[in-house]
Amino acid sequence: MFVEDEMEKEELKKYHKEYYQKNKEKMKAHSRIYQKENKERYRTLKNKWRKKNMQKARESFENYKKQNKEKYTEKKRVGQINYSKKYPKKIKAHNQANLKIKILNCCEECGSTENLQKHHPDYNKPLYVKILCRNCHTKVHSLMKVEI
Numbered sequence: 001m002f003v004e005d006e007m008e009k010e011e012l013k014k015y016h017k018e019y020y021q022k023n024k025e026k027m028k029a030h031s032r033i034y035q036k037e038n039k040e041r042y043r044t045l046k047n048k049w050r051k052k053n054m055q056k057a058r059e060s061f062e063n064y065k066k067q068n069k070e071k072y073t074e075k076k077r078v079g080q081i082n083y084s085k086k087y088p089k090k091i092k093a094h095n096q097a098n099l100k101i102k103i104l105n106c107c108e109e110c111g112s113t114e115n116l117q118k119h120h121p122d123y124n125k126p127l128y129v130k131i132l133c134r135n136c137h138t139k140v141h142s143l144m145k146v147e148i
Helices: 001-024 024-037 038-051 054-067 069-086 089-101 134-148
Strands: 116-119 128-135
Touching: 001 024, 024 038, 038 054, 054 069, 069 089, 089 116, 116 134, 128 134
Parallel strands: none
Antiparallel strands: 116 128
């Protein structure tokens, strides 16, 4: 019984592969429509896949950047413009802190000396920053998301 199930699985796999090759464009178009109609579900599935396949996702993104350099650069530029319009207070605080505050030699949370970053607990006080390593900075922001 088990051998027959395995044969059926292999035949089914082969059938699906052949079907996909014959109908690739039609299936991609259907997939795009599904993604637009089910944005939240698609986003959740995509994030779940990325977490499970982190290395593959990174490689895929790097390949995309190389193959679509101009498109990626333009998307990034537009994204930065939109971000600065949406969060002018953050941009102003970052600029002031970058000009006036130097990064100390260690993280204020754990004492690490690598990957140091500036963290603004309050953007209304642009010169009040905490020096954190990347790990502590990520933890602080993840805790902030939980509180919201």
